[in-house]
Amino acid sequence: MAALTEEQTLIQDQAKSWAVEQAPVQAFRQMRDSGIAQRFDNTTWSSMVELGWTGILVAEEFGGSNLGYLTFSVILEELGRQLTASPLFASALVGATALNIAGSPAQQQALLPKIVDGSEILTLALEETPRHAPEQIALSAQTKGDGLVLNGQKTFVSEGMAATTFIVAVRTTGGITLVLVPAQAPGLSREALATMDSRGYAQLNFDNVAVAGDAILGTLDQGGEPLQAILDRARAGLSAEMLGTGSQAFDMTLEYLKTRQQFGRVIGSFQALGHRAASLFTTMELSRSCAEAALQAIDAGADDVPLLCSLAKCRVGEFLHEMSNQLIQIHGGIGMTDEFDAGFYLKRARVLETMYGNRSYHRDRYATLLGF
Amino acid sequence: MSDQDLNAFQEDAAAWLATHFPASLRHKIGGDFETNKEIAADLEVWRQRLAEQGWGAPTWPRQYGGAGLTDPQAKVVQEEMRKIGAANHIPVIAGMGVTMVGPTLLEYGTEAQKQKHLPGIASGEVRWCLGLSEPNAGSDLASLSTKAVAQGDEFIVNGQKIWTSGADISQWCGALVRTDAEAKKRDGISFVMLPMDQPGIETRPIRLIAGASPFCETFFNDARADKTDLLGDLNDGWSVVKRLLQHERQSQTTARGGQAKEQPLYDVAKAYVGVTDTGQLADADLRNRLASHLMDAQAHRLTIGRVTAEAKGKVEVSAAASILKNSATKVAQTKSELVVELMGSQGIGWEGAHFKDEELARVREWLSGKAISIYGGSFEVQNNIISKNILGLPETTQKG
Incomplete structure (x- = not known):
């Protein structure tokens, strides 16, 4: 990554060696084969908590280090390279961001220290339809006293089986409202979604789930704007993870081009493949610039965060889409086998692409933001 | 150099420009200024003053006709000129001198060669x-x-x-x-x-x-x-020319177009294509492709910024220059294709009063832009360079 500070470089080195040693793709394979319900390994997760990664977006008064999104993302990139499964993104990025942006002091005091020490896992319960549509949230929330009663479904909830508290986006009379709902709330049930990337997602059913007024995150009916701000930070973080996944796929492919022999020479000496590698490299470098610009803009509090986050999610998405296909194609038959890791990268690539808006969603949003 | 020193330098530069730049040339240096007879005399005065100041090739050492400026100082000079509608036209009238021959001479030339050739280039007298x-x-x-x-x-x-x-x-x-x-x-x-x-x-x-x-x-x-x-x-x-071509690629990595005062492409598109009642471009397919192109253009600009930030303090030409040439090519050519397409039948003109000047200019630019992926090492040659020099893939397709 570009022009990192000394501290960021240290964290990057630490994350790289930790991921390679403690949570490499072989560990992901073991986790998948074990069939564990929550879809990540508890020892891995505890180790991340001990390293302090859960506190990077949390203020020092709540036990965090407050180092910002670019710093968080150098870790996500390394985890993306190894396909390390954990609730780090869902809880310590999305969850902490939601509390930072919309939480009351009491809510922050109650939850942020627990995100940091890992005793709570937060996640955003957003999607209701197959396509990302945060403006069209329909989950019903009836007013009852100063609180709300929720009825409906949420799907594609990241780490939904392991989460202890959900940030639920609901439709209230005057707009969208964000609500904190404990996983144990009466009337709330969850089912695991068996997704192709073997990671943890859940579908949630709300059957007259009652929450008190102090569970509302931010202001009643005014959740639409903070939701977009939370989503943009999530998209930038995802872009970093996707960049890591794609960069690893690129490195694997390049290594194979240099070692696999056919027709008496290494296949990387064929110009058709050399040019494909050059083209993928160019796309990778261009998309890296977009992801970094989005993260830097968030840290700097710049005005063009929404535009840059859509640019990043779309451009990194295009790189990863093409790269994951070429990972299989260039590896040939071995790439099709489950024994080889290429399939993990392809499947994870598509899930990441779908999360919080795919390429066409963000291309459309980019055009709309520019005014055409 | 500290920010404070740079601020002082900026004030000096602005003061010098205020007294030395002929007001008659304001916003006139650009396009076909070299053949504009009305400004010829003042342009020559301006050239002499620039040359005396060493600002024709500002980062070159003083003894060879430059001003010995650092890159940030040279940027300040450029910015101060832009503010008042001035420009350094010596790199244009020196042909390949300032951008390519000079930097290569500085690296490979003997002392005698530098003394013989560089001052004439820096002053704009020798093309x-x-x-x-x-x-x-x-x-x-x-x-x-x-x-x-x-x-x-x-x-x-x-x-x-x-x-x-x-x-x-x-x-x-x-x-x-x-x-x-x-x-x-x-x-x-x-x-x-x-x-x-x-x-x-x-x-x-x-x-x-x-x-x-x-x-x-x-x-x-x-x-x-x-x-x-x-x-x-x-x-x-061959070593000399490889270096020379690196300097060429470096000077070509800025995507053409995208200059400050230019009308945004989507506004041009709205004028020809129209909008829906929600304000979207009426042609949904064109809107998608236009958004994709603008994303490519922004990704390219951000990459130039990133390469510059990463190269801070290093003097050598970055290997990433090869990537930027192909990226710049794609951005420039796609833009020209889009603009000709969106003008419809106003985009097929060659000359004459039925077409506006800017429409004809866009058609000519589209045609001349076909050369961008050919000169300075073609698109395909750039990909060879990336796969061999940057990615380390073996070379078997070229002999000798």
């Missing part, structure tokens, strides 16, 4: 062209056949060059010539500098698909180059 490509040596430049034979204190040069931009108006030429026919093709090439005003050189302008062009064919018929004007070692011209 340079480059004789590299030949009719049968385009992308495969190393197969060139223009010959130079040593004779006494001189080389005698025979052969033909093509795409010698500005050859018909240049005073000097840097040429790649074969000096050893027996060696492997890259090992028998030298880089010589020779004056254009001599009986053995003839130039012929080339008309292109977009109309008149700066390009020429240049014929060498017993042309003479002084042996002291050999740049780099004999038969080591």
